[in-house]
Each structure stands twice: as structure tokens, then as C-alpha cells.
Amino acid sequence: xxxxxxxxxxxxxxxxxxxxIQAKGLLRLAIKDVMPNKTxxxxxxxxxxxxxxxxxxxxxxxxxxxxxxIIVIDLTNFITANQSLVTILRV
Numbered sequence: 001x002x003x004x005x006x007x008x009x010x011x012x013x014x015x016x017x018x019x020x021i022q023a024k025g026l027l028r029l030a031i032k033d034v035m036p037n038k039t040x041x042x043x044x045x046x047x048x049x050x051x052x053x054x055x056x057x058x059x060x061x062x063x064x065x066x067x068x069x070i071i072v073i074d075l076t077n078f079i080t081a082n083q084s085l086v087t088i089l090r091v
Contacts, residue, residue: 005031009027016060034051
């Protein structure tokens with residue numbers, strides 16, 4: 001089953017020039033940082049946006065990614081533009 005981690009993992013891996021599995025790991029950690037009691041399937045669009053802006057941004061800053069703001073904005077825009085995909089993933 002495809003999850004939001006799968007959907008965001010590829011563009012994040014390309015932005016960071018890392019393997020997709022590493023990018024997906026960063027996303028999983030960001031989710032646990034911000035919403036530790038929720039499963040990936042339970043996340044709303046608003047919660048995903050919060051995770052990207054808070055959890056992922058913090059993780060990227062910790063590993064020294066200089067353009068973390070741009071990466072987070074791009075991923076947030078991607079998710080917003082593909083809201084129907086998020087809805088399908090939750091069903």
C-alpha cells in the first residue's frame with residue numbers, strides 16, 4: 001500500500017541527493033517527532049503540512065541542509081497541489 005511517506009520520499013530524495021530509503025526514514029522520524037501517537041494513514045493534510053514545516057525542517061537543519069526552507073516549501077506545495085492523492089491514501 002502506498003503511503004504519504006512513499007509519495008514524498010522520492011521528491012525529498014532527489015532534493016537531497018540521497019537514496020529514497022534514507023529520505024523515507026527522515027520523513028518517518030519527522031512524523032514521530034511531531035505526531036508520535038498517529039499512524040501515517042491517520043494523518044490529515046493539515047497534519048502532514050505541520051510535520052513538513054516543523055519536524056522535517058528541524059531534521060534537515062540538524063543534518064546541515066542549507067536550503068531546508070526551499071525543500072519544505074516545495075514539498076508543502078506538492079502536497080497542497082495533490083490534495084486528492086492525500087485523500088485517496090487515507091481511504
